[in-house]
Amino acid sequence: MRSLIRDLLLSTATAESIHAAGWVRTRRDSKGFSFLELNDGSCMGNLQVIADAGIPGSEDLAKMSTGASVSVEGKLVASQGGGQAWEVQATSIRLLGEAPDDFPLQKKGHSPEFLRSIAHLRPRTNLYGAMFRVRSRMSHAVHRFFAERHFHYIHTPIITASDCEGAGEMFRVTTLDPVAGKAKSYAEDFFGKAAHLTVSGQLEGELFACALGNIYTFGPTFRAENSNTSRHAAEFWMIEPEMAFCDLQGDMDLAESMVKYLVKEALDGQDGDLSIFEKFVDKGLRERLEFVADNPFERVSYTEAVEILKKSGKSFEYPVEYGLNLQSEHERWLTEEHFKKPTTVFNYPKEIKPFYMRLNDDDKTVTAMDLLVPGIGEIVGGSQREERLDVLIENMERHGLSMEDYAWYVDTRKYGTVPHAGFGMGFERMLMFVTGMQNIRDVIPFARTPGHCEF
C-alpha cells in the first residue's frame, strides 16, 4: 500500500517498512549511494530517499533523472541531514518511467508564458503544483463555508436560453454547423431554439432561494468577450449564494464573512503551499492576508465614494462623476490608497445597474454592492433583488426584457414573494488575491481565452 508523501512527512514515528512513489525532482550521486528527492504531488515537500548501490533496482539509478517516475520500498528513519525530519533508507527501488533529456522541466526558472504552453506539465513544478493544490483546498473551503451555514448547493444549468446580464457576449451552443452551411432557423437546432452558455446562475439561483431559503451555486460560467487581458478568461468559475428573507445588509455581511473565511483558509493551509507564493510571487502576501483576516472591512455608499474620489486631488484616467461607473483605477485607489482595507461600495445609481436590483426609497439608487480588495479591485458583486412585482415589471419593461421569456422569473414575485439578496464571487479573482498571481491564465488548469483552446 503506497503512502502519500504528505503523510510520511507528517509522521510521528519511524516505520520499518513503507512504500512510496513519485517523480524525481533531483538526484545526487555519492560514492556507493544516491540521494533522490521524490515528489508525488500530495504536498509541496519532497521525500528524501537514500539508495545504496547494490539494492534491488539500483542498476537503474542512472536513469532516475529529473522527471523520471520511481517506486521505492524502505525504512522511514530520522533524517541525518538538515532540511527534513524524515528520510527513507531504501531497501529496493524501481524505475517506473524514464524522462528523456528533452523533458522540458529539467531546469528551474521558466517564464510563465513558456509554462502556459506546456500547461499539461506545469503542475509538476513546485509553483504550479502549489497553485492547483491551493485551488483545490479553496474549493473545498467554499463548500464547507456554505455547508456549515446550511446553504443548499444547487447545480444551475450551464446551457441556457436566457441571458442574466442582458450583456449579449455569450457563446452559442448548437448542433448546427456554421461552416458546413446556413441553417433556416434555430427551430432546427438541438433545443428547438437558440441556446447559449450561461454567464451567471443567478436567476435560476433566485428560483431555488425562493423555495429552499439559502442556496449557492459554484460552477463554470462563460463570457465570449474578445479581450486579451490578464484578468479575463472565456471560462471561469463563479460562486453565487442567494438568500431568501435577506436584505442588502445581510448580503454584505455574508460577502465579508466569506472573504475572511477563504483568506483564513489560505493562511491555515498545512502543506506549506502559501510559502512558495510568498517567496517567489509576492513578498508581502502573508502580511496582506493576515490584515484582511483580522480587520473589519469598510462600507461606503457610492455617493460618498464619488465625493471622496473627487476630493482626492488624484488625476485618474477616467472621469469621476455621479452617474458614471467606477473604473478599476477608482476602485483600487479607494481600497488600496484611501481606506487601505477591503471596502464595500453600496447603493449605486439605478441607471448603471441591471433590472433585477431593488430600487431604494430615494427612487434614484439600487441596492447594488461591490466588495473591493487591495491588489484586485472588485472580488464580489451583488445586490438585494427587486421583490415587488410591479416595480420589477416596470424595470423589465424599461430594460426591454420580454415578459414571456422571463415569466418563470416573474412568478417568484407573483406567488409568495420574499425579500432576497445574493452575490457573485469570481473564484479565480479570489485565487489571484490569496496567491498574488498576476495572470488569470496561471490560476486555471487549462485557460480558455480568445484563440486559445488547447489540451
Added chain:
Amino acid sequence: MRSLIRDLLLSTATAESIHAAGWVRTRRDSKGFSFLELNDGSCMGNLQVIADAGIPGSEDLAKMSTGASVSVEGKLVASQGGGQAWEVQATSIRLLGEAPDDFPLQKKGHSPEFLRSIAHLRPRTNLYGAMFRVRSRMSHAVHRFFAERHFHYIHTPIITASDCEGAGEMFRVTTLDPVAGKAKSYAEDFFGKAAHLTVSGQLEGELFACALGNIYTFGPTFRAENSNTSRHAAEFWMIEPEMAFCDLQGDMDLAESMVKYLVKEALDGQDGDLSIFEKFVDKGLRERLEFVADNPFERVSYTEAVEILKKSGKSFEYPVEYGLNLQSEHERWLTEEHFKKPTTVFNYPKEIKPFYMRLNDDDKTVTAMDLLVPGIGEIVGGSQREERLDVLIENMERHGLSMEDYAWYVDTRKYGTVPHAGFGMGFERMLMFVTGMQNIRDVIPFARTPGHCEF
C-alpha cells in the same frame, strides 16, 4: 436575526423570542386563532405557528393562504398537539407576499410531467424540496469523500477542442451564427478552431494525476445525443477520480468505497428527506440502501459474466456473445437477479473499449471495469489507463487519433510515465439510485433534453 426552521425543530429548550419566516403550506382557522404550517426550505419539516386573532399583523391572516410568504415573531414552546415537539406562539405576524388563487401548488398530487413544466416552483413541494436538498447533501459528501483521502479537486475545462470518447456526439461552442450565414472556416471562430462542450474531463484529469497524484473532477458534462429516455440528459454532472500509481484493483476498490460512502450518506441524512422517497417513490428504498451499505460487492470478469448470462436460460432482447457489449438488460439481470448485489464486471474485450484502456497480458482484454447496481445498471465506468508509450501509440493509430492533436496526452507517457487508473460516476444516476426516482429529469434542477431548454 431569522432562525432556520431546521434549527428550531432541533431545539433543546424553549425560547422567549424567535424570528422565523417561510411559505405557508397550510392554514387552519379556529375560533379566535389560526394554525399555520410554515416551511422555509431548510428542511422537510414545517414549523407550526399559532397566531391569535388580535396580534399585530393578524388582520392579514385571511391572505396567508398556501404559497404565501410570512414572517413571524414569537415564543418557541413545547407543542400541545402531536406530530411535532415544538411550536411557535406568535406575538406578531407579517404577510410578506400573497399567493393568488392561481398558485399552481394549492393541492397535492400533481403529475411529475406537470411539475417539470413548472420546474421553477416544484422545489416548493415536499418531494422536490427533499430531492434538491438530497442532491446538495450528496454533492457535499462527494467532496468530503475525496478531501478525507487527500484527493485534489481539479476544474478541468468545459470548452474543449478534443473528444475523450471519440464519440462525436458533442455540442459545438461558437460565436459564429449558423442561421445568419455560412462561415468560411473555424479559423474565424472565437478560439480560432472548432470547439465543443466536454463529454468527460478524464484526459485532462490524467494530466493532473500524473503531477499531483490523486485528483478528481466534479462538474458538468454534455452529450448531444438525440435520445428521449428517462436515463439521458444533454447536461449532467460527472465525478471523475484519477489516481497515479494505481491499478485496476485499486480503481475497483475506490469505486466500491465511494458507492458505499454515498449510500451511507443518504441513509444518515438527519433532516428526514429520505423518508418521503420511501413513502411516495419506493417502499423498499431504505432496505435496499442498507443492504448495499452493509454487504461486500461482487466482482466478475467479463468472460465469466458472458458465460453466466449464456447459461442463464433467460431470453434477452439483445444477444449475449463474447465480443459484444453488455446491454442494460444483461447488466441489470446480473446485479438484480443473479448476484443480487452490486457487481463490478472487469476485463472487457479490447475491441469494444476506447483507446486509453490498458491492454492485459492476454493481449485480448483491457482493464475496463463497470460497477452495476440493482435498479440502475451501470453507475461507474472506469479503467486502468495504458501507461506504456509504445502500446498507447499503437492504440491511437488503430483508433485513427491524430498524434498531433493529442501530443500533450502522449507526453505523460513519454516523461516519467506511471501506472494510473480512474473512473467516472454519473452523479444523476447515483441520485436516482439513492432516491428511487425513475426519471433523470426529476433529479436535475432544470433538465436539458432534446427540444427542452427552459428556465
